[in-house]
Amino acid sequence: MAEHGPERVTCEQATALLLDYITGELSEAITQVLERHLGCCVDCAVFLRTYRETIRATRTLQYEDIPAELQNRLLETLQTKIGGAPPQ
Amino acid sequence: MSEERSHSDPLSEATDRALMQRLQAGDRTAFDALFRQYVSKVFRQASHFLGNPAEAEEVVQEVFVTVYEKASTFRGEAAFTTWLYRLTANAALSRLRRRKRSREVAMEDYLPKFQPDGHHLVVRPIVDWSADVETRLAEAQMQQFLRQAIELLPPVDRAVLVLSDFEDLSNKDIGETLGLTVSAVKSRLHRARLFLRGQLAAALEPSATPERT
Numbered sequence: 001m002a003e004h005g006p007e008r009v010t011c012e013q014a015t016a017l018l019l020d021y022i023t024g025e026l027s028e029a030i031t032q033v034l035e036r037h038l039g040c041c042v043d044c045a046v047f048l049r050t051y052r053e054t055i056r057a058t059r060t061l062q063y064e065d066i067p068a069e070l071q072n073r074l075l076e077t078l079q080t081k082i083g084g085a086p087p088q
Numbered sequence: 089m090s091e092e093r094s095h096s097d098p099l100s101e102a103t104d105r106a107l108m109q110r111l112q113a114g115d116r117t118a119f120d121a122l123f124r125q126y127v128s129k130v131f132r133q134a135s136h137f138l139g140n141p142a143e144a145e146e147v148v149q150e151v152f153v154t155v156y157e158k159a160s161t162f163r164g165e166a167a168f169t170t171w172l173y174r175l176t177a178n179a180a181l182s183r184l185r186r187r188k189r190s191r192e193v194a195m196e197d198y199l200p201k202f203q204p205d206g207h208h209l210v211v212r213p214i215v216d217w218s219a220d221v222e223t224r225l226a227e228a229q230m231q232q233f234l235r236q237a238i239e240l241l242p243p244v245d246r247a248v249l250v251l252s253d254f255e256d257l258s259n260k261d262i263g264e265t266l267g268l269t270v271s272a273v274k275s276r277l278h279r280a281r282l283f284l285r286g287q288l289a290a291a292l293e294p295s296a297t298p299e300r301t
Contacts, residue, residue, distance in 0.1 A: 010205065
């Protein structure tokens with residue numbers, strides 16, 4: 001975008017700016033243009049909320065931790081594997 | 089299980105460096121200490137990439153064998169954890185790339201659609217499901233749905249998403265880990281998030297089809 005930026009953006013342009021918007025990486029001028037658009041475009045306002053919520057949901061996903069017995073077994077396996085070889 | 093240390097903690101970095109120096113000198117107890125310290129983190133990171141514990145276990149072995157065998161190449165210029173997590177990311181990504189993708193999903197079907205004038209192409213009334221996610225995510229089925237959606241991402245997009253949203257790495261660090269420019273990282277991250285948003289929309293909007301935003 002030009003140094004002074006456009007005065008308005010389309011939904012497509014607004015969507016492309018969301019990643020930098022949520023991390024505060026947009027210039028003040030572009031942020032103002034985007035926020036003006038978000039203030040009057042219901043589709044984009046909803047899109048932003050669901051985009052943010054998607055990130056939050058992804059970040060809260062839980063994966064299994066490694067069980068203590070598996071840690072012990074893995075260490076034993078590794079000790080056998082590296083047993084004969086000194087570190088290079 | 090030992091407590092994980094923050095990889096930005098200077099004391100931890102000094103301890104790790106000392107352990108690596110001992111390992112370089114042939115002290116195998118240092119290897120055990122490093123393993124105990126970081127096995128959980130490596131396993132979890134590998135699980136995020138691969139989505140199944142059996143493969144994550146194999147990555148753990150591969151990574152720690154590399155730590156042992158390549159100990160002499162660690163110069164301590166970067167933190168040990170940076171090196172370790174890079175080894176993990178690359179080992180997991182290499183497996184992802186070798187995998188036969190069982191289900192091919194057209195990403196475009198789940199990305200937002202726009203009219204020629206740049207406005208959203210939506211079916212009215214637009215549904216705001218953002219308030220439902222937290223409640224629905226409490227259901228194991230929904231968590232599984234989101235995990236499966238992540239598995240549908242192309243390997244590099246998935247790697248970028250994992251390093252950003254699970255490992256909390258900066259775009260610059262992700263780029264260095266995966267050999268991408270920051271701009272490419274941002275582009276892939278945005279696309280991955282848009283795809284997941286589209287998947288969630290399809291699951292949470294009562295009459296949604298993949299074609300709508």
